[in-house]
Amino acid sequence: MRRVRPSTPLRCSALLVILLANDAGAALTTNRWTLGGNGKWEIAANWSAGIPAKSNAAILITNTSSKTVTIDATTSGNFSSTMTISNLMVSGLSNTVNSLVLSNTGKRTPFEIFNGLTIGPAASVIITPLTANLNSLLASSGVRSPLTTGAGLIGV
Numbered sequence: 001m002r003r004v005r006p007s008t009p010l011r012c013s014a015l016l017v018i019l020l021a022n023d024a025g026a027a028l029t030t031n032r033w034t035l036g037g038n039g040k041w042e043i044a045a046n047w048s049a050g051i052p053a054k055s056n057a058a059i060l061i062t063n064t065s066s067k068t069v070t071i072d073a074t075t076s077g078n079f080s081s082t083m084t085i086s087n088l089m090v091s092g093l094s095n096t097v098n099s100l101v102l103s104n105t106g107k108r109t110p111f112e113i114f115n116g117l118t119i120g121p122a123a124s125v126i127i128t129p130l131t132a133n134l135n136s137l138l139a140s141s142g143v144r145s146p147l148t149t150g151a152g153l154i155g156v
Contacts, residue, residue: 029054029056029057029058029086030057030060031057031059031060032047032048032060032061032062033060033062033069034048034063035067036064036067038067038069038070039067039069039070040069040070040071040072040074040075041082042071042074042075042082046069051082052082053081053082053083053084053085054085055084055085057087058086058087058088058089059085059087059088059089060089061088061090061091061098061123062089062091062098062120063098065096066092066097066098067099068100069098069101070101071083071102071103071105071111072102072105073103073104073106075105076109076111077106077108077109083105083109083111083112084111084112085112085113085114086115087113087116087118088100088113088117088118089120090118090119090124090125091118091119091122092121092122093122094122096122097123098122098124099124099125100124100126101126101127101128102125102126103126104128
């Protein structure tokens with residue numbers, strides 16, 4: 001029995017389709033902050049995916065205009081499913097500052113980032129009080145994946 005092998009162009013086309021399918025799947029796991037100003041993390045309408053967080057999503061707070069995104073006791077107490085994410089990037093553009101504030105979230109439901117935290121230029125992550133939040137944030141992002149900072153700031 002003779003085995004027929006596909007021609008080189010056909011094999012390349014099949015590979016390209018597979019690569020594009022994988023890339024399209026990756027694009028579906030990005031969740032961007034869409035609100036042009038300050039807001040609460042748990043509000044579904046503020047996110048491109050229509051939900052605050054998906055554990056397998058890369059969360060981006062990078063859009064134009066200065067803003068503060070807040071995670072607080074309400075978020076951790078009533079919206080605990082939004083407190084675990086894969087990746088987080090906070091970054092601003094020239095003449096803007098984007099900030100993520102973790103304020104009094106408590107110890108019961110820690111904010112966890114499993115694969116990486118990137119703080120780019122014109123950005124900050126502010127954590128208060130220090131004892132309630134910093135250890136869980138750094139343990140989840142710093143131990144599993146290095147903390148990457150640009151010209152941003154972590155304030156405690």
